[in-house]
Amino acid sequence: xxxxxxxxxxxxxxxxxxxxxxxxxxxxxxxxxxxxxxxxxxxxxxxxxxxxxxxxxxxxxxxxxxxxxxxxxxxxxxxxxxxxxxxxxxxxxxxxxxxxxxxxxxxxxxxxxxxxxxxxxxxxxxxxxxxxxxxxxxxxxxxxxxxxxxxxxxxxxxxxxxxxxxxxxxxxxxxxxxxxxxxxxxxxxxxxxxxxxxxxxxxxxxxxxxxxxxxxxxxxxxxxxxxxxxxxxxxxxxxxxxxxxxxxxxxxxxxxxxxxxxxxxxxxxxxxxxxxxxxxxxxxxxxxxxxxxxxxxxxxxxxxxxxxxxxxxxxxxxxxxxxxxxxxxxxxxxxxxxxxxxxxxxxxxxxxxxxxxxxxxxxxxxxxxxxxxxxxxxxxxxxxxxxxxx
Amino acid sequence: xxxxxxxxxxxxxxxxxxxxxxxxxxxxxxxxxxxxxxxxxxxxxxxxxxxxxxxxxxxxxxxxxxxxxxxxxxxxxxxxxxxxxxxxxxxxxxxxxxxxxxxxxxxxxxxxxxxxxxxxxxxxxxxxxxxxxxxxxxxxxxxxxxxxxxxxxxxxxxxxxxxxxxxxxxxxxxxxxxxxxxxxxxxxxxxxxxxxxxxxxxxxxxxxxxxxxxxxxxxxxxxxxxxxxxxxxxxxxxxxxxxxxxxxxxxxxxxxxxxxxxxxxxxxxxxxxxxxxxxxxxxxxxxxxxxxxxxxxxxxxxxxxxxxxxxxxxxxxxxxxxxxxxxxxxxxxxxxxxxxxxxxxxxxxxxxxxxxxxxxxxxxxxxxxxxxxxxxxxxxxxxxxxxxxxxxxxxxxxxxxxxxxxxxxxxxxxxxxxxxxxxxxxxxxxxxxxxxxxxxxxxxxxxxxxxxxxxxxxxxxxxxxxxxxxxxxxxxxx
Numbered sequence: 058x059x060x061x062x063x064x065x066x067x068x069x070x071x072x073x074x075x076x077x078x079x080x081x082x083x084x085x086x087x088x089x090x091x092x093x094x095x096x097x098x099x100x101x102x103x104x105x106x107x108x109x110x111x112x113x114x115x116x117x118x119x120x121x122x123x124x125x126x127x128x129x130x131x132x133x134x135x136x137x138x139x140x141x142x143x144x145x146x147x148x149x150x151x152x153x154x155x156x157x158x159x160x161x162x163x164x165x166x167x168x169x170x171x172x173x174x175x176x177x178x179x180x181x182x183x184x185x186x187x188x189x190x191x192x193x194x195x196x197x198x199x200x201x202x203x204x205x206x207x208x209x210x211x212x213x214x215x216x217x218x219x220x221x222x223x224x225x226x227x228x229x230x231x232x233x234x235x236x237x238x239x240x241x242x243x244x245x246x247x248x249x250x251x252x253x254x255x256x257x258x259x260x261x262x263x264x265x266x267x268x269x270x271x272x273x274x275x276x277x278x279x280x281x282x283x284x285x286x287x288x289x290x291x292x293x294x295x296x297x298x299x300x301x302x303x304x305x306x307x308x309x310x311x312x313x314x315x316x317x318x319x320x321x322x323x324x325x326x327x328x329x330x331x332x333x334x335x336x337x338x339x340x341x342x343x344x345x346x347x348x349x350x351x352x353x354x355x356x357x358x359x360x361x362x363x364x365x366x367x368x369x370x371x372x373x374x375x376x377x378x379x380x381x382x383x384x385x386x387x388x389x390x391x392x393x394x395x396x397x398x399x400x401x402x403x404x405x406x407x408x409x410x411x412x413x414x415x416x417x418x419x420x421x422x423x424x425x426x427x428x429x430x431x432x433x434x435x436x437x438x439x440x441x442x443x444x445x446x447x
Numbered sequence: 448x449x450x451x452x453x454x455x456x457x458x459x460x461x462x463x464x465x466x467x468x469x470x471x472x473x474x475x476x477x478x479x480x481x482x483x484x485x486x487x488x489x490x491x492x493x494x495x496x497x498x499x500x501x502x503x504x505x506x507x508x509x510x511x512x513x514x515x516x517x518x519x520x521x522x523x524x525x526x527x528x529x530x531x532x533x534x535x536x537x538x539x540x541x542x543x544x545x546x547x548x549x550x551x552x553x554x555x556x557x558x559x560x561x562x563x564x565x566x567x568x569x570x571x572x573x574x575x576x577x578x579x580x581x582x583x584x585x586x587x588x589x590x591x592x593x594x595x596x597x598x599x600x601x602x603x604x605x606x607x608x609x610x611x612x613x614x615x616x617x618x619x620x621x622x623x624x625x626x627x628x629x630x631x632x633x634x635x636x637x638x639x640x641x642x643x644x645x646x647x648x649x650x651x652x653x654x655x656x657x658x659x660x661x662x663x664x665x666x667x668x669x670x671x672x673x674x675x676x677x678x679x680x681x682x683x684x685x686x687x688x689x690x691x692x693x694x695x696x697x698x699x700x701x702x703x704x705x706x707x708x709x710x711x712x713x714x715x716x717x718x719x720x721x722x723x724x725x726x727x728x729x730x731x732x733x734x735x736x737x738x739x740x741x742x743x744x745x746x747x748x749x750x751x752x753x754x755x756x757x758x759x760x761x762x763x764x765x766x767x768x769x770x771x772x773x774x775x776x777x778x779x780x781x782x783x784x785x786x787x788x789x790x791x792x793x794x795x796x797x798x799x800x801x802x803x804x805x806x807x808x809x810x811x812x813x814x815x816x817x818x819x820x821x822x823x824x825x826x827x828x829x830x831x832x833x834x835x836x837x838x839x840x841x842x843x844x845x846x847x848x849x850x851x852x853x854x855x856x857x858x859x860x861x862x863x864x865x866x867x868x869x870x871x872x873x874x875x876x877x878x879x880x881x882x883x884x885x886x887x888x889x890x891x892x893x894x895x896x897x898x899x900x901x902x903x904x905x906x907x908x909x910x911x912x913x914x915x916x917x918x919x920x921x922x923x924x925x
Contacts, residue, residue, distance in 0.1 A: 101854045108857055121925055157914055168925055197914075213857040220848050232850070297865050297902055312923035329923060342536040342722075343898065345551070346918065353909045353917045363906040368865050369897045381924045401924065 062256035065247075066229070069095045071418070072248055072262035074236050074276060076100075077107035078404060079397045080268030081219040082411025083418075085141075088226040090419040095260050096228050097248055099235035099272070103216035106270050109373040110404045111293055111327035112212040113315045114147065116177045116204050117154040117308045119402045120381070121168075124175035125425060127402065130409035131206050141408075142225065143218040145210040150317065151190055151305040152207025153182075155358060156200045165310040169202040179204045191305045193359050207306045209317045209325075212404060234258055239265070239279045246394070264393040264418065271336045271376040273384075273398050282388050283435040286399060289375040290334040291327065292343055292351060296365040298322030303359055314354050324365060326355045332372040340372030375403070384430035385414055396430050451477045451525070453777055454541050454554035456532055456719060459487020460763050461755020461770035462560030463515050466524045468774025469558070472783040476524045477552055479543055481531040481901065485519050486512040487562055488582060489763040491589045507650065508589070533899035535719050538750070544907045556750040556777045559720055560770060561757040563713035563734065564869045567603075568692075568820050569828050569838075572674035573709070577681050581607040581710030584615070594620040596706025600683050602626040602671050603710040605814035606651065611708055613654035616661045623702045625658065626669040626685045628692055628711070628820070629813050640809035644764070647806060670694060670820070671709060680705050692820025712814030714873050715757045721896035725751055729888035731815050732808070733759030735873050736893050742797065744773035745780070752777055760814065762807025768800035821877045830878070831871040833864020841875065845882040851892045852876050865902050868894040 069092075073084040076098030088094045096102075114134050119127040133140065134147040154169075156162040169179045180203045187201035188194055223230060231250065238249040246265040250258030269276040274286040299322050307316040314328035330351040334340040348370065356362045376399045378384055383400040397414050400406050413423045455466040458480030470476040478485075484492045490512025519526065527543060530550060534542040539557040543550045565582040567573060577596070581603060584595040588611070598621040601612045612622045641648045658665070666685060672694055673684040680703050687697040714735035717727060726739040726747035737759045744752040754773035755766035775793045779786055824830065826839035836859050844858040852875060855861055861875050862868030868875070872894050879891045 101849075101851060104854065104857070118923065164922065171925055213863075216854065217844070217847065217849075217858040224848070230848075296905070309919075311919065311921070313919050330920065341724075343534070345534075345536070345540070345542065349908055350918050352905055353912050354919065356905055356909050357912075357914055357917065363904075363909070365905045366865075366902040367899050367905060367908070368902055369863075369867065370899065371895075371897055 063259060064256060065259040065261060067095065067261035068245055069093045069229070069260065069262040071095070071264040071266060072097060072246060072260050073266040073268055074248060075268035075270060075272070075398075076102040076232070077105060077268065077270050078103065078215060078407030079400070079411045080266065081223060082408045083266055083268060083397060083414050084228050085219070085222055085226055086412050086415030087418060088223070088228045090415060092419075094228045095231060095262060096223060097231045097234050097236055097250070097260060099233070101216060101232050102220050102230070106373050106375055107215050107404060107407070108213055109293070109371060110212045110291070111315050111325055112210040112404065113306060113317065113327070113402075114208045114210060114405050115152050115306055115308065115315070115402070116172055116179065116206055117152050117202065118312050118315065119172070119405060121171040121175050122382070123401060123406055124172050124177045126409050127406045128176060128206055130406045131208070133408045133412070134210055135208070137218065141218055142222045145212070145214040145218050146320070147208060147210040148320070149208040152204045152308070153187060153191055153305050154202040154308045154310055155187070155194070155198045156310045157198055157357070159199070161310040162200050165200060165202050168310065177204060178206065191303060191307070193302050193361055195358055195360055209306055209319070211319065231258065231260065236276060236279070265395065266414070266418075267388070267394070267396045268398055270398055271374045273376060273396065277388070277396065280388065280391060280394065282390070284384065284430060284433045285379060285435060287377040288334070288336050289329065289377055290332045290340055291373050291375055292330045292332045292347060292370065293373060294326040294348070294351060294370050295368055296324045296362070297368045299324065299365050302361040307358055309354070309358070314351075314358065316355055316358065323368070324362065326351060328354070334372055334374060336374065340374060343370055343372065377401070378433050380433070383410065383428040384433055385410055386427040386429045389431040389434060449477070449552040451475045451552060451554045452781060453477070453556045453558060454479065454539065454552060455558045455560060456535070456541070457487065457560035457562055457755070457757065458482065458485040458526070458528065459560060459562050459755060459766060460490060460515065461757070461766035461773070462487070462558065463519055464767045464770030465558045465560055465752075465754050465774040465777075467518060467522055468771045469777050470522050470524045472775070472778035472789065474778055474781065474783070477527060477554070478519070478524050479527045479530050479532050479541065481529065483529050485516050485526070485528070488585065490515060491586065492516065493592060494590055531901045531903075533901055533903045535722060535900075544903055548910065549907060556752070556781055558744070558752040558754055558773050558777060559757060560754045560766075560773075561716040561719055563756045563760065564716050565710045566712045566714050566816065566873055567709060567870070568711045568816070568874055569824050569830050570671050570673065571825055571828055574829055574832050575674055575676060575681065577705060578674055578707045578709065581611050581708050584611045584708040588614045588618060594618050595708050596704060597621065598623050598704045599706040599708055600624055600626065600702050600704045601708050602685070603712075604628040605710070605712055606810050607710055609651060609654040609658065612663060613657040616657050616663070622658070622661065622663045623704050624685070624700070625663060625665045626671060627665060627667050628670055628688065628817065630668040630690065633690075633813060637809040637813065640805045643802060644806040647764070666700065669700070671707070672699070674707055677703060681707055683707055689819065692817030693823050711820070712816065713756065713760055715759055716869070717757065718867070718869070718896045718900055720746060720751065720753060721893065722898065722900075723748055723751060727893065730759060732812055734811060734814070735816070742772070743776035743793065744769060745776055750777070750780060760807065760811035761804040762810055764803035765800055765807045768796050768803055771796045772800060816873060816877060818877070818881065821874055822881065824874075824878070830874055831861040831864065833866050833870070834860040836861040838878065841878050842882060845879060849879070850883055852879055853892060853895055855879055856894060862894050867897060
């Protein structure tokens with residue numbers, strides 16, 4: 058039923074709330090599977106984590122149990138022409154994770170072994186072998202873990218690529234539309250957009266996919282599903298263009314560095330050093346000692362970076378569950394409602410995760426198992442107030 | 448870390464006067480500027496040592512600048528010149544780099560007087576070497592004592608046209624022509640405001656007398672449509688245009704010069720207040736995006752003030768009084784003793800400010816971005832010169848569905864280079880608004896401000912360290 062100033066769209070076969078890599082890929086494969094799909098995004102597509110992350114496509118930072126997913130996703134990123142249409146400049150490059158101390162060497166070996174168990178082809182290299190791959194490395198390093206399944210993309214291009222693909226697949230895009238409320242009416246879901254002077258938008262769909270990244274906690278609360286989602290505020294630093302100083306993707310044993318040089322000569326430094334921010338305010342500002350620490354670590358690994366000029370620093374929000382494993386699957390207690398998100402190194406694995414969920418929703422057997430969200434539902438309701446979506 | 452009651456960012460007439468006013472009430476005040484001395488762009492000091500032969504050390508601007516520098520030196524203000532500020536965070540922390548390494552300090556209140564960036568509406572060949580801004584020409588003339596070229600074309604709009612042309616002629620250079628976007632009628636509309644400032648009217652009259660005596664033609668309602676290399680020189684093609692800045696049919700003129708000095712107005716530099724998330728609006732007549740502020744410069748954020756042209760273009764005289772107002776407002780808000788005396792001082796300053804701003808606002812109108820001018824940019828003309836993004840690429844992104852400038856930035860790299868969109872931002876926003884048919888500049892947004900405010904060398908931030916000094920966080924989960 059429409060009231061004046063209210064526009065009801067649909068009913069769609071599926072409404073996807075959240076337009077990052079996972080929501081977009083799910084929507085894309087659902088549409089290609091024959092469903093009428095609406096995609097609802099508070100900002101523009103892939104402008105949060107999916108568009109501002111470091112674009113690292115690596116197994117060295119992937120949680121061991123996610124390696125099989127990340128390897129398949131890596132392949133998808135390298136073949137975007139076959140399923141996405143346009144490029145995000147995905148580039149294969151050798152990946153090196155480094156140890157500078159004996160303790161880091163132990164950590165490096167243990168982590169490489171754990172990832173190997175899940176199928177990652179990671180070899181340990183002595184210093185000289187690593188220097189042969191990456192001559193710009195600080196020779197003070199002791200050992201490196203080497204993987205060929207590594208590389209990077211230009212994450213800022215993600216939105217443009219998905220925008221074109223989703224339009225071509227007939228997905229109806231509702232950008233700048235923050236979900237304010239979700240009702241269940243007569244066996245379907247109704248997503249309420251914000252009420253503003255233009256009136257208000259309502260989107261009806263028989264299936265619902267929640268893919269809202271760090272905003273999943275308040276979004277799921279709209280369905281009375283209480284799953285805590287932690288927000289990480291990751292710092293990224295990019296330099297001006299400079300002559301070649303590295304040709305591999307570099308990280309350190311404990312995972313707190315990611316670094317690569319793009320074809321245009323800029324060097325991107327990340328690794329998950331934390332800044333100030335939260336899901337209500339978004340990213341706010343860097344913490345000075347974390348900025349210096351991240352830069353020192355980068356300069357320690359590639360000494361030539363001392364003369365690089367920092368062009369831009371920013372922060373991106375990353376979602377994490379209580380056990381730091383993904384939630385991908387049917388929402389408990391609801392019919393035809395699903396969630397996808399909180400995948401560690403989510404940009405690397407994202408497209409494959411979206412494809413798996415779409416397979417499941419289309420009635421196929423997914424190639425690899427999903428990650429049941431029921432395990433994460435908060436046991437005792439102690440909810441004095443419900444957080445508002447910003 | 449040094450602690451101050453107030454940190455002022457920018458040492459032009461607004462910032463210097465804000466610092467002096469705040470310090471006069473007994474507050475501890477620090478003043479930062481990336482230039483080697485106070486004065487800003489308008490009262491820029493000549494560099495030490497022999498210049499290139501032009502006498503830059505006389506004239507009213509120079510005297511006003513010297514007086515300001517003397518007053519600052521005699522005050523209690525702690526000055527950090529040659530210190531580019533690269534980050535402003537928290538409530539409030541200022542990070543700068545200086546000749547002796549990084550400097551940071553904290554302040555209870557922050558006054559931002561960061562001036563303006565010159566706008567150039569792109570035309571074919573505007574990135575050719577030898578094409579410079581009117582502001583750059585001013586720096587050469589005032590600070591370096593150097594002519595921009597042996598023969599120069601001066602083009603664009605606003606009072607800088609006459610200033611640059613007259614100073615070039617006085618320095619022994621030849622100005623082949625002045626191409627002014629504004630027509631005689633546009634200037635005539637400024638007369639009432641000009642009459643309020645006989646001193647500046649007199650200065651303008653003197654400039655134009657110099658220009659007339661040199662026989663330099665002024666082409667009213669004319670714009671550059673093309674600049675191309677011609678041997679070792681530049682050939683510029685000028686075309687007549689209508690009031691909105693769009694070229695029209697008519698006789699085109701070509702001039703052969705070694706320098707083209709061109710500027711299409713000034714845009715307030717709002718990176719710091721945007722970084723601190725103060726509220727902003729777009730005001731075409733104020734020059735572009737400005738922080739929302741009361742008449743004394745109080746922004747939407749507590750103890751954050753803006754002053755001078757960075758708060759909206761109103762000219763140097765108004766910047767000085769606006770600085771006084773912000774300095775006094777800051778002192779009052781920090782609980783200075785004898786508030787009634789400060790309020791009386793502020794009342795006088797407000798009166799002087801209204802008088803001064805009237806003239807500046809009239810000039811700002813002449814320099815406002817013209818929609819027809821932006822529409823006339825050709826498809827293969829570069830808009831973002833850091834990243835070589837053309838108008839056609841921007842149009843293609845709009846066609847593909849970009850609706851907001853940061854989305855446009857991600858899709859095209861427009862504004863992603865070292866200048867962070869300071870140069871192209873106003874034009875890119877206008878192109879996007881026109882292309883998508885948006886109702887306002889607000890609805891297509893503004894480039895997100897990011898640190899560092901100026902590019903900064905990695906080792907200037909990392910300093911001396913060993914691996915053990917790096918506080919590496921605990922390992923990520925396996």
